[in-house]
Amino acid sequence: MTCNKTIAVIFLLFTVIDVSCERKQTTQIKDEQDVVQLTYWCASNQDEINLAKELVNEWNAGYPKIQVVLQPVPASQSSEEALLAAIAGKTTPDVWSNMWPGAMDDFTSSGGLVRLDQFPDFIEYMQKRMPGELLESFRSSDSHYYQIPWKTNPIMVMYNKKMFREAGIARPPRTYSEYLVAAEKITKDTNGDGRIDRWMGYRDIRPIWWQRLFDYYPLYIAASGGMTLFNGSEIAFANEASVKVFQFFNELYRHGYYPLTTFQGDAFLAEQVATQFTGPWNVIHVENFKIPGFEYGISPIPVPDDYNGPVYTYGDHKNISIFSTTKYPEAAWQFAKFLISARADLRLLEICSQIPLRKNLTVDSLYRKYFQENPMMMQFAEQALYTRGVDGSSVLKEIFDAISQEYEICAVYNKRTPQEAIANAAKRAQIIIEWNRK
Amino acid sequence: MKKAIIYILLIIGGLMFAYPFLWMISATFKPEVEIGSIGLWSSNFSLHNYAAVFQKIPIGRAFLNSIFVSACVTLSVILFGSIVGYALSRLNFFGRDFLMGVILFTMVIPFQITLIPMYILMVKFGWVDSYMALIVPSMISSFGILLFRQFFMDIPQDLIDAAKIDGCNDLQILFRLIYPLSKPVIITVGIITFMGSWNDVLWPLIVIRLQKLMTLPQLVTIFAVGGQAEGQLGAQLAAATLLAVPIILVYAFFQRYFIESMATTGLKS
Amino acid sequence: MKAGSSAIKINNKTGYLMSLPYIFYFCLFIGFPLIFSFILIFHKWNIVTPMQWVGLRNFYRLFHDVQFFISIRNTLIFLVIHIPLQIIIALFLAVLLNQKIKFKGFFRALYFLPVVVSGVVVTILWQQLFAYETGLLNLLLNKLGITKIPWLTDSRWAMPSIAIMATWKNVGLYIVLFLVGLQSIPHYLYEAAEIDGARSHQQFFHITLPALNNTMVLVMILSTIGGFSLFIEPFVMTGGGPMNSTLSAMLYIYNQAFYFGHMGYAATLGFFFALIILIVVLIQKKIVERKD
Numbered sequence: 001m002t003c004n005k006t007i008a009v010i011f012l013l014f015t016v017i018d019v020s021c022e023r024k025q026t027t028q029i030k031d032e033q034d035v036v037q038l039t040y041w042c043a044s045n046q047d048e049i050n051l052a053k054e055l056v057n058e059w060n061a062g063y064p065k066i067q068v069v070l071q072p073v074p075a076s077q078s079s080e081e082a083l084l085a086a087i088a089g090k091t092t093p094d095v096w097s098n099m100w101p102g103a104m105d106d107f108t109s110s111g112g113l114v115r116l117d118q119f120p121d122f123i124e125y126m127q128k129r130m131p132g133e134l135l136e137s138f139r140s141s142d143s144h145y146y147q148i149p150w151k152t153n154p155i156m157v158m159y160n161k162k163m164f165r166e167a168g169i170a171r172p173p174r175t176y177s178e179y180l181v182a183a184e185k186i187t188k189d190t191n192g193d194g195r196i197d198r199w200m201g202y203r204d205i206r207p208i209w210w211q212r213l214f215d216y217y218p219l220y221i222a223a224s225g226g227m228t229l230f231n232g233s234e235i236a237f238a239n240e241a242s243v244k245v246f247q248f249f250n251e252l253y254r255h256g257y258y259p260l261t262t263f264q265g266d267a268f269l270a271e272q273v274a275t276q277f278t279g280p281w282n283v284i285h286v287e288n289f290k291i292p293g294f295e296y297g298i299s300p301i302p303v304p305d306d307y308n309g310p311v312y313t314y315g316d317h318k319n320i321s322i323f324s325t326t327k328y329p330e331a332a333w334q335f336a337k338f339l340i341s342a343r344a345d346l347r348l349l350e351i352c353s354q355i356p357l358r359k360n361l362t363v364d365s366l367y368r369k370y371f372q373e374n375p376m377m378m379q380f381a382e383q384a385l386y387t388r389g390v391d392g393s394s395v396l397k398e399i400f401d402a403i404s405q406e407y408e409i410c411a412v413y414n415k416r417t418p419q420e421a422i423a424n425a426a427k428r429a430q431i432i433i434e435w436n437r438k
Numbered sequence: 439m440k441k442a443i444i445y446i447l448l449i450i451g452g453l454m455f456a457y458p459f460l461w462m463i464s465a466t467f468k469p470e471v472e473i474g475s476i477g478l479w480s481s482n483f484s485l486h487n488y489a490a491v492f493q494k495i496p497i498g499r500a501f502l503n504s505i506f507v508s509a510c511v512t513l514s515v516i517l518f519g520s521i522v523g524y525a526l527s528r529l530n531f532f533g534r535d536f537l538m539g540v541i542l543f544t545m546v547i548p549f550q551i552t553l554i555p556m557y558i559l560m561v562k563f564g565w566v567d568s569y570m571a572l573i574v575p576s577m578i579s580s581f582g583i584l585l586f587r588q589f590f591m592d593i594p595q596d597l598i599d600a601a602k603i604d605g606c607n608d609l610q611i612l613f614r615l616i617y618p619l620s621k622p623v624i625i626t627v628g629i630i631t632f633m634g635s636w637n638d639v640l641w642p643l644i645v646i647r648l649q650k651l652m653t654l655p656q657l658v659t660i661f662a663v664g665g666q667a668e669g670q671l672g673a674q675l676a677a678a679t680l681l682a683v684p685i686i687l688v689y690a691f692f693q694r695y696f697i698e699s700m701a702t703t704g705l706k707s
Numbered sequence: 708m709k710a711g712s713s714a715i716k717i718n719n720k721t722g723y724l725m726s727l728p729y730i731f732y733f734c735l736f737i738g739f740p741l742i743f744s745f746i747l748i749f750h751k752w753n754i755v756t757p758m759q760w761v762g763l764r765n766f767y768r769l770f771h772d773v774q775f776f777i778s779i780r781n782t783l784i785f786l787v788i789h790i791p792l793q794i795i796i797a798l799f800l801a802v803l804l805n806q807k808i809k810f811k812g813f814f815r816a817l818y819f820l821p822v823v824v825s826g827v828v829v830t831i832l833w834q835q836l837f838a839y840e841t842g843l844l845n846l847l848l849n850k851l852g853i854t855k856i857p858w859l860t861d862s863r864w865a866m867p868s869i870a871i872m873a874t875w876k877n878v879g880l881y882i883v884l885f886l887v888g889l890q891s892i893p894h895y896l897y898e899a900a901e902i903d904g905a906r907s908h909q910q911f912f913h914i915t916l917p918a919l920n921n922t923m924v925l926v927m928i929l930s931t932i933g934g935f936s937l938f939i940e941p942f943v944m945t946g947g948g949p950m951n952s953t954l955s956a957m958l959y960i961y962n963q964a965f966y967f968g969h970m971g972y973a974a975t976l977g978f979f980f981a982l983i984i985l986i987v988v989l990i991q992k993k994i995v996e997r998k999d
Contacts, residue, residue: 044660046494071647086647091566106968110756195840195849205860206946209966260860261839270470289670394753398967409950413862435768436751444803451800452817455875459820461843462832475846522729531722541729544737547981552740554970559739578732608721637825639939659827674831682828689823693816697883 039093047352094326102390114322147319153279154383155218161295172299183257209400218314238426246418249411280380284353315387402428466676487676523586571645589623753968765975778959788870801885819879862952888922
């Protein structure tokens, strides 16, 4: 009678215990004395995962007392979501190497990050690595450091040399007008089926806020001679430079030089588009997947016709941080130093083709061979000194979202003039800041 | 004549539903540049996309994870759904109708409201990155309870009375008497639950980060939407195909049960 | 409809014991999250910083939030296109299948196929179909000499396109439901009508449709509740564009919560949206009950 009931209950208990046992076993290994275990999260793209695996293996072999476990961040539209979920549940890693400066404000104001200048050798070590004034730009508003500047990816133009040559374009365009003239020569129907199948370039037309980091934002930084969205805590982007950038993209879409579509594969490699705004990480990708006979070059992004001076661009900086949930901040700092050591920087170049923030990168003998073999990367390395990041505002994403929507209406769909669009964007940004006042 | 028209229309309809899948499957065998073409054939068929997928992600492990999780959830939903459904349909107790109302009400709540608090619970229990987080929150289904209740209400009281006279208690009645009579509803709830659990992506995306614990749809989503496919459309489609194939195979075998279970569900609702 | 029994015994103890699993589950996984969400409405919280009391600020903001109301409008547009389309196609195919033909099982299984496949697969697949320049649908149209359709790049086409995709995915289920309903209509009704001289379309409107009323109701309610949670398709395919035309309510709430970190505001939106869903479902119920 009660036998059946008991059996059912016991069966259930077994299942529950069994499943949770699996978890207990793994934690037991962790708790062995003497060995410190750190979790390290790297970005989710394949190259950085490969780099991380190599560096972690090398570290673990050399430091048996400090073992590091690597976990790639699951990708979503932005890895911020995965990180937010982790912070909500205090399941953050010890070391995180995909820290975006734009997220600083949020993390630091909640005490989520370890204050790095508490380590006695931090300042000295960093100053040996990079120029002092660049280091200063990563100081947080409370004048402490919470991020270790690691790498940058300056956005430049990658262009198809063969397509340029065939269209009669002598050199890569420097100004908006030159770019538009080149676009007109490139965009055409090559196989006579009545449909254009070659374009000057392509941008994702979906109004996703971070896409603007690869079109509007770099061109705005260049056109304004190095300004960012904010000046202190005031909105500063409602100016002529922004209007010119919107105007430029508007013309590109209006004339059909950029197609109104979403490509799933890589249009640049398929020679469907002649240029793309991209960073050095793409060099290795292009090298791996290009078809025979594919020639490409790098040039700075275009600027308005009346602009003179050095060309700045967006730097897509990614830094390393240590979360304050760590039980071993000292060990984490040791590991972080290893991640930015000279040899690790070389591997960053070789495996991921991304630029480490290191002074004398282009003249140091350790890297000479690499740059000789990869002249493209030289150009990126030189551009790296003329980059700007994003402001550390906590409403940055929402403001970019507002700009993104105006960009979509004005540039992609031509339903609003650039002046109106920028004015609107500025108004919305103001409201956003208002709504999020403390 | 009329029949011919009917057949033609049905075939056109069938093509519209089947062709996209056929195209997707054939695209996974084509070299990258040929994927844009509308035809199914290519002279350059190869398995390179699948090789890429198997090389980059642990898809076999994810498959096993999905099977394990979905099976546990399904068994649990059937077990508890039938128990509670029995209570609500054959037993009379104070607050029974109120409980029914609560269950109905919960079915209307959009899950987005409860997402974050549920995640925080997972953390507090230490279940993040474990099978517990995937299984326990889905162990009971209001829908399952309702279906069981609906079905049990039609069982003749005499059968139950007879069993009571023989001295059985309620759980015995449930397991010994009612279960054998309930094959349709058990299969229905089982199939619907299994399908739902197998295809769920959002929740695993939030609570599981260790690659070796990811479920199949989660792994494929990350692969296709994230950066690991490196812009290779063929590989993305191959991953999507690998995700679709198991359930299509199961579907092909149990197709009659699938469809009839959905139909009977509809009737009862 | 209670199973008849002359002596209604009160079985409190067993009743509670057997309901215990659910009660336990409810408190933990439904009750607590709901209460927590409700508390969130009056706070500002982005998970990273501590919660901050803001009183009614979220409500004030909601009533001035044009984008939110656009998202609700979009969701309703989706429903208005998707539900009739689904009903018409499902009914049409079900009627066809109900005739005396062979291979019924085969066709039925074929139409049902998209229902079992994961939504992720369907989305990835249809992105290839909908692409403007290189998509299969436009390639096909091109071969037929028709101009390309801006499926996802025109604000008037985008939401209808998503509705088409959603219909394609789900119609198989509704074909099956309609088939069941059709098969339960007694033959003699049709025979009697034939004798009376009624033509087939008259038979359809006067016999078939009324008999399908219950099924119709079920189909409508299921589609409505499903339609309100429209999220993954615009999330993956369009990001809410073009120009906010595919921004569904759930997508907007998700953005507020996970992109911008406005947990409190998202909770407010969520409750408001749940209220709207409730109202729409109640209205549907009223209309349908009146018909009966």
